Amino acid sequence: MTTSNINGRDTLVDADPATPILWALRDTLGMTGTKFGCGAAQCGACTVHLDGVAIRSCVTPMSEAVGKKLTTIEAIGGDKVGKAVQNAWVAHDVAQCGYCQSGQVMSATALLKGNKKPSDADIDAAMAGNICRCGTYARVRSAIHAAAATLA
Amino acid sequence: MHFDSDLQDLASLLPKGMLARAERAQGATKSGVDEGLARRSFLKLSVASGFALGVFPQSALAQEGKQAGPAALKPFDQPGAFVHIAPDGTVTVTINRLEFGQGVLTALPMILAEELDADWSKVRAVHGDADPAYVDPAFGMHLTGGSGSIKRSYTQYRELGARTRAMLVSAAASQWNVDAASLRTENGRVLRADGQSIAYGDLADAAMKAPVPHEVALKDAKNFRLIGKATNRLDAAAKSTGTQSFGMDMQLPGMLTAVVVHPPVFGARLTSVDDSAARAIAGVKAVIRMPTDRGGEGIAVVAQGYWAAKLGRDALKLVWDTSAVEKVDSVAQLASYQALSKKTGLVHFKADVSALAKAPKKISAEFTFPYLAHAPMEPLNCTVHVTGQGADAKATLWLGTQMPGFDAMAASKVLGIAPKYIKINVQMAGGGFGRRAVPTADYVVEACTVSKMAMAAGLNDPIRVMWSREDDIKGGYYRPMHVHRAEIGFDAKGKVLAWDHVVVGQSIAQGTPFESFMIKDGIDNTALEGMRDPYDVPMRLSVHHPKVNLPVLWWRSVGSTHTAYVMETLVDEIARATQQDPVAYRMQLMGDKHPRHKAALMLAVEQSGYGKRKLPKGRAWGVAVHESFDTVVAYVAEASVTKGVPKLHAVTAGVHCNLAVNPRTVEAQVQGAALMGLGTCLPGAAITLKDGVVQQKNFDDYVVARMPDMPRITVHIVPSAEPPTGMGEPGLPPLAPAFANAIAKLTGKTPRALPFKLT
Numbered sequence: 005m006t007t008s009n010i011n012g013r014d015t016l017v018d019a020d021p022a023t024p025i026l027w028a029l030r031d032t033l034g035m036t037g038t039k040f041g042c043g044a045a046q047c048g049a050c051t052v053h054l055d056g057v058a059i060r061s062c063v064t065p066m067s068e069a070v071g072k073k074l075t076t077i078e079a080i081g082g083d084k085v086g087k088a089v090q091n092a093w094v095a096h097d098v099a100q101c102g103y104c105q106s107g108q109v110m111s112a113t114a115l116l117k118g119n120k121k122p123s124d125a126d127i128d129a130a131m132a133g134n135i136c137r138c139g140t141y142a143r144v145r146s147a148i149h150a151a152a153a154t155l156a
Numbered sequence: 157m158h159f160d161s162d163l164q165d166l167a168s169l170l171p172k173g174m175l176a177r178a179e180r181a182q183g184a185t186k187s188g189v190d191e192g193l194a195r196r197s198f199l200k201l202s203v204a205s206g207f208a209l210g211v212f213p214q215s216a217l218a219q220e221g222k223q224a225g226p227a228a229l230k231p232f233d234q235p236g237a238f239v240h241i242a243p244d245g246t247v248t249v250t251i252n253r254l255e256f257g258q259g260v261l262t263a264l265p266m267i268l269a270e271e272l273d274a275d276w277s278k279v280r281a282v283h284g285d286a287d288p289a290y291v292d293p294a295f296g297m298h299l300t301g302g303s304g305s306i307k308r309s310y311t312q313y314r315e316l317g318a319r320t321r322a323m324l325v326s327a328a329a330s331q332w333n334v335d336a337a338s339l340r341t342e343n344g345r346v347l348r349a350d351g352q353s354i355a356y357g358d359l360a361d362a363a364m365k366a367p368v369p370h371e372v373a374l375k376d377a378k379n380f381r382l383i384g385k386a387t388n389r390l391d392a393a394a395k396s397t398g399t400q401s402f403g404m405d406m407q408l409p410g411m412l413t414a415v416v417v418h419p420p421v422f423g424a425r426l427t428s429v430d431d432s433a434a435r436a437i438a439g440v441k442a443v444i445r446m447p448t449d450r451g452g453e454g455i456a457v458v459a460q461g462y463w464a465a466k467l468g469r470d471a472l473k474l475v476w477d478t479s480a481v482e483k484v485d486s487v488a489q490l491a492s493y494q495a496l497s498k499k500t501g502l503v504h505f506k507a508d509v510s511a512l513a514k515a516p517k518k519i520s521a522e523f524t525f526p527y528l529a530h531a532p533m534e535p536l537n538c539t540v541h542v543t544g545q546g547a548d549a550k551a552t553l554w555l556g557t558q559m560p561g562f563d564a565m566a567a568s569k570v571l572g573i574a575p576k577y578i579k580i581n582v583q584m585a586g587g588g589f590g591r592r593a594v595p596t597a598d599y600v601v602e603a604c605t606v607s608k609m610a611m612a613a614g615l616n617d618p619i620r621v622m623w624s625r626e627d628d629i630k631g632g633y634y635r636p637m638h639v640h641r642a643e644i645g646f647d648a649k650g651k652v653l654a655w656d657h658v659v660v661g662q663s664i665a666q667g668t669p670f671e672s673f674m675i676k677d678g679i680d681n682t683a684l685e686g687m688r689d690p691y692d693v694p695m696r697l698s699v700h701h702p703k704v705n706l707p708v709l710w711w712r713s714v715g716s717t718h719t720a721y722v723m724e725t726l727v728d729e730i731a732r733a734t735q736q737d738p739v740a741y742r743m744q745l746m747g748d749k750h751p752r753h754k755a756a757l758m759l760a761v762e763q764s765g766y767g768k769r770k771l772p773k774g775r776a777w778g779v780a781v782h783e784s785f786d787t788v789v790a791y792v793a794e795a796s797v798t799k800g801v802p803k804l805h806a807v808t809a810g811v812h813c814n815l816a817v818n819p820r821t822v823e824a825q826v827q828g829a830a831l832m833g834l835g836t837c838l839p840g841a842a843i844t845l846k847d848g849v850v851q852q853k854n855f856d857d858y859v860v861a862r863m864p865d866m867p868r869i870t871v872h873i874v875p876s877a878e879p880p881t882g883m884g885e886p887g888l889p890p891l892a893p894a895f896a897n898a899i900a901k902l903t904g905k906t907p908r909a910l911p912f913k914l915t
Contacts, residue, residue, distance in 0.1 A: 020438070023463050031413070031461035036405035037398025039586070040462070041533050042625040046855035049533060077398030093396035097388055097820055100828055101257030102395030103402060103533040103586025128864040135855060137533050137587045138257045139831030141866040143824070 008069040010035075011079035021067035025059075026050045028066045029076060037077040037106050041135070048134030051107040051114075052076045058114035060133075077106040085155060086113045092151035100138035108134050112148050121152050229368060230293075232312060235320040236368075237289035239268065241360035245344055247272070248280045252290035252309060254300040254558050254592065255283065255391065256532075256585035257828070258884040259821035262389045263306055264313050266818060270382040271317030271375060274356070275344030281390050283582040286560040298561035301593050301710070303785035303882025306817055310880055311374075318372035320363070327362035328354050377815070377877050386820040391584075403556040403583035406539040410617040412441060414458040414606050415465045415624065416448070417472060421848035422632055422705050423450040423481040430473035431455070437471055439464030444609045449598045449632075450707065452481075456606045458615060462622055482705035483848030489637065489704065490524065493660045497522065497641035501658055501698035502678050505688060509696045511653040515645025519729055522641050524909045525718045526842035527634035528711055529858060534586020535628050538603035541618035542571060542611060550577040551607075555600065556585025558593035566597035570604035589832075590710040591633060595668035598633065598707075599623065629858050630850040634843055635711030636662040638683070640722045650734040650741055655695040659683055661718075662708045663701040682710060686719030686784060686889065690750040691727060691742075705848070712832060713885040716784040718910075720889030721896070724780035725906050728897040738779050738897065739766065752812040755874045757781045757790040760810030763872045764792035774798070775805065778898025780890035787886035788812040789826065793867075795898035800914050802899050804834060806868040809887070814878035822883050823871040829887030830869055835861035837892050841911040859911075 006017050010033070019028040029035045029052075038061060041049030045060040052061045053075040054068070080086030089112050092098075099105045108131070115122055115130040122130065127148055136144070231237060232252070240248040249268050255261035265281045268274075284290035292299045294308045321341055328346035329336035331354065339346055345353040356363075377383075394400035419425070431443040439460040448454040455472055459465035512518070538555040551573050557563050560580040568575045585592055594600075603621040610619055623631065638661035645653045663680035665671050674680060679699055688695050711717060731741035739761055746754055757779070761767070766777055774796045781790035794806040809826050816822045835841055840859030844851045852858040892910060900906040907913070 019463075027461060027463040030405075031463065034407055036401065036407070039402075039533075040404065040535065040622075042855050043466075044625065044854050044856065047533070047625075081397055090396045094388070094392045097392050097824065099389065099392055099395035100259070100824060101255075101533065101585065101587040102391060102400050105395050106398045109396060109398075131863040133862075135533065135860055135862060137531060137589070137832070137860060139828030139861065139866075140824070141831060141861075141863045142827045142869055144863070145866070 006066045006070050008066070008071065009073045011074070011076060017066055019066055021070070022065050025052065025061035025064050025066055025069055025074065029061065035076060035078055039103055039106055041104065041107070046135070047104070047107075048111060049104045049107040051110040051134065053080075053110060053114060056117065058111050077110060080110060080113055083113070085116050088151040088154050089113045089116065089147070092147040092154070096143045096147040096150060098140050098143040098147050100140055104134060104136045108136065108144055112144070112151070115148065116152055116155065120155065122148065229370060231287070231289035232291060232293045233315065234289065234368060235316050235323065236364060237287065238316045239272070239320045241356050243357045243360070245275065245278050245355050245357035246280060247274045247278055247344070247356070248282060250282055250284045250290070252284050252292070253305040254556060254582060254585055254588070256300075256556060256588045256592065258305070258825060259389060259818060260305045261391055262387060263817045263821060264309060265390065266382045266387055267310060267313040268317035270380055271314045272321045273341040273343065276382060278344060279390070283584070285582055286564040286578070286580040291561065298559055299593070300558040301590070303787065303884040303886060305882070305884070306880050307786065307882045310817070314374050315372055318374055319369055322369045322372055323363040323366040324356055324359050326366045327359045330362070331359070383817050384815060384819070387818050388820070400584060402534050402586050403539070403554060404534050404537050404586070404622070406554050406583070406620055408539070408541065408618045411539070412458050412460060412615065412617050412619045413462045413465050414456050414610070414619050414621045415462070415469050416446070416602060416606065416621065416627070417455045417469055417474065418448055418627060418631060419452040419454060420476055421478040421481055421483055422707065423452045424476050424478040425453040425480070426455075427475040427477045429455065433471040433473070434468040437464055437468045440468040442610055442613050442615055443468065443472070444606065444613060446605050446609055448602065449596065456609070456621075458606070458610050458619060466624070478848060481848065484704060484706055484845040485847065486844040490639070493637070493639040493702070494522065496660045496700045496702065497639045497658045499658070499700075501660070501700040503696065503698045504679050504684055505695050505697040507654065507694040507696040509654040509656040509694070512643055512645040512656060515653045516648060517646050517733060519642065519644040519726065519733070521726065521908060522639065523718070523722050525638040525721075526844065526910070527637045527706070528836065528841065529629050529634055529843055530589040530591035530711055531628060531855075531858065531860060532585070532587030532589060532591055535625055536591070536599045536623040537620060538600055539618055539620040540567070540603050540607035542573070542607055542616075549573045550579070552579045552581065553600070553603070554581045554583050556583045556588065556592055557600070558588060562595070563597050563600040566600050567604045570601055571608055589712040590714070594633060594709060595670055596707070625855070626853045629843070629852050629854060632707040633709040634706065635717055636664065636683070636708040638718045640718065642722065642726055644726065644730065646730055646734070648734060650730050650736055652693040652730070655693050657687070657695055657697045659687075659697070659699045660702065661699075662704050662706070664708050664710055664714075666701065682715045684719065685715035686782060687723065689783060690753045691723070691745045692747070692749070693745075706845070712829070713784050713888040716782060716885075716889035717836065720780065720782040720784070721893045721910065724782060724890060724893035725896050725900070728779070728893070728900065729906055732900070737767070742779070742781065752788045752874070753781050753783060753790070756788040756810040756812040758810070759872050759874055760790040760792045760808050763810070763870065764808035766792045774902075776898045776901040778894045778896065778901065780894035780897060782886075782890040784886045784889050786881035787883060789886045789890050791830070791890045791894040793894040793898050795895055795902070797899055797902045802837075802895065802912060804867040804895050807870075807891070807894070809869065809871045810874065811871060811887075812874040812876065813881045813883055813886070814876045815880045816873050817880050819873055822873055825883040826871045826887040827869050829885065830891045831861050831866060833888040833891030834865060834867070834895065835859070836910050837895055837912050838865065839911050839914055
């Protein structure tokens with residue numbers, strides 16, 4: 005049993021504190037927007053924000069989130085930057101199969117929160133941990149630039 | 157379990173012509189092609205599998221008796237199974253394919269909505285199931301594959317839209333008591349000459365009771381408003397906000413999650429099991445010893461949620477007996493393939509190669525390609541719920557699948573429930589690339605086995621069987637490893653005098669229900685497709701299909717993943733060896749044939765600035781063109797090599813897919829397939845085995861392309877009004893050879909292996 009602020013609400017999570025945040029979200033709370041891709045912090049599909057920092061929820065236990073703010077794909081649209089990223093994602097038709105895109109959106113949002121006008125090299129560095137097997141990277145890149153422009 | 161043989165009887169139900177080549181011979185871009193065959197096949201399938209009238213009362217089968225005309229329309233021609241118009245005007249189109257990235261959830265509704273004159277802003281789409289209405293009209297089976305969704309359903313969906321429109325017009329004509337011919341349609345409304353109009357939503361009930369017309373006039377392409385227009389994906393918003401549900405996201409009351417330990421060597425069995433620690437894990441409900449794929453054994457851990465199941469699995473103490481199964485070793489396997497490649501195999505193309513001995517110039521080359529895992533981002537999963545007992549038992553399955561009809565048959569066999577009581581709910585899939593089209597239905601059989609054995613253990617709740625990434629990377633069904641050997645003799649002008657070519661690789665179709673019509677004279681065409689074409693060279697082509705204890709499968713673009721590389725690097729090498737421009741040489745080889753190849757290649761050449769634009773120092777051009785699944789893609793690549801490390805900077809694509817239904821999706825598919833092709837070049841993109849055990853486990857040691865690998869890619873489409881061909885796969889094959897040809901130009905040496913070996 006742990007308590008965290010999840011998407012703006014203090015939430016009691018009925019899971020062992022050693023359970024990775026990913027499984028507490030998906031299986032305990034039924035929030036399936038955050039995806040399981042590798043279970044080893046290799047693919048980024050499970051990316052969420054912990055106190056504003058992008059983390060891999062598949063390897064981070066709930067104990068790390070006690071008393072902290074967790075933000076997931078379900079709520080990132082309530083954030084100005086997150087909303088701009090999602091709008092750009094839709095306008096640029098980034099998604100193909102779409103399975104990795106929750107993680108891509110969360111990583112891109114974290115990037116733009118810390119860097120208002122990222123270069124291609126900044127994007128490479130920030131997004132290298134998010135695998136997309138469909139190969140949507142070209143549109144991920146243009147959508148990030150577009151989102152940055154709308155926020156400027 | 158002997159599932160393969162159990163499924164053999166299905167082979168007789170499948171149509172001939174599953175091969176891309178056979179299909180090409182039929183000219184399958186038109187509907188109606190081979191309809192007799194398809195319809196016969198459908199009838200057989202529907203009877204034999206028990207998908208009888210009335211099981212799916214919502215489907216078009218119920219309408220079949222209502223129409224006028226000489227013969228009944230088939231279920232896949234019935235609007236009732238594909239179009240639903242709500243009172244508010246929302247048009248819901250059912251797609252007969254799996255959406256797993258390629259964009260059919262948008263393109264098929266576009267095609268239907270075009271002829272329907274629907275208001276596109278009110279069009280939605282949903283997946284079909286294993287109902288007979290949703291078979292591929294050309295093949296008579298449920299299939300998403302061979303880049304054929306648009307190609308083989310283009311006319312079908314146009315006719316469905318046109319029939320629906322005619323029924324709406326007929327309903328409006330009755331209501332107004334006017335001649336239907338005096339009415340027209342636009343943007344979701346029927347209009348009459350005086351300016352009055354009725355919305356489709358207000359006519360739908362009456363329209364769906366109207367007779368279904370047989371013959372419908374289709375629009376002239378010049379009047380298209382949707383087809384050919386770059387259109388946003390219908391699933392873009394859901395997939396950008398986390399609201400899109402995938403198979404993995406199934407949530408049912410009481411649902412349990414299971415993970416399965418697969419044998420470390422394919423087909424191995426258990427010697428001893430100590431599950432005491434696993435059973436002690438909180439949330440673990442059952443630990444079940446079960447049969448697995450290829451005669452092996454495994455253990456299912458059924459628990460509340462994935463994490464408990466995973467902890468339970470980690471706590472198992474298992475001892476395996478691998479003595480009875482072949483243990484593949486990649487080093488030894490390569491040596492044996494190399495030895496085989498020096499002997500002529502089963503001959504596919506005949507040619508006199510005696511000129512090799514005296515040819516003034518020669519190339520002798522050996523190529524190697526490894527096993528590749530598909531590694532779709534959504535790991536495999538399948539949820540099964542069985543209700544009722546004995547003769548009343550019914551099963552519902554939820555999964556992303558490219559062959560739901562096949563899976564229903566497989567589920568029926570395992571569960572002992574008649575096919576008509578098996579319901580397959582096709583779920584949005586997070587990629588697949590072929591891994592969700594499995595002739596043995598491996599992950600469906602596994603999930604049904606878990607479900608059946610869990611019920612025997614007293615667990616009647618729905619069970620979601622999930623694969624971890626490790627299960628996926630180690631789980632087999634790989635793109636087969638291949639060795640190619642080529643001996644080419646040519647003259648100073650590059651005229652090929654003789655080309656002796658041997659391919660070594662496992663057959664994909666062998667031992668599956670597809671064998672009877674995909675293998676001819678012992679030769680599996682999936683290993684050879686893409687060889688020789690489009691070059692008229694005197695090639696003797698032969699093949700060896702060794703049997704290996706490792707399941708293999710089609711992997712995005714199948715044979716062309718290696719044949720394009722071999723063909724396009726060798727042709728380039730002949731051009732360089734004879735001081736000819738590689739583009740000019742290809743154009744000369746193609747002569748006055750292959751207009752689509754030439755158009756795609758020249759478009760890429762023009763748009764890239766090839767030969768005209770000066771490249772930065774240290775960079776070179778590389779070119780390749782290849783046809784797969786009836787679509788031609790040409791790439792002009794710009795690459796460099798720094799300290800032995802190749803880098804792809806830019807790619808210009810020329811694409812000939814006939815009419816591009818949604819150019820925005822065509823662009824995305826080319827970008828994505830190119831990147832996947834690039835991924836096959838990256839060191840670490842290989843599955844290897846030692847003592848029968850797969851050496852890779854996750855994305856740390858099985859390398860795939862990432863954001864920094866992404867080159868700049870621009871996509872250009874050759875204008876065409878011909879019926880569309882597919883786009884899911886053809887963008888992949890020419891990427892690696894185009895990149896390799898640029899490397900060869902810089903270093904003087906063509907990489908002869910994928911992935912590239914760094915020097």
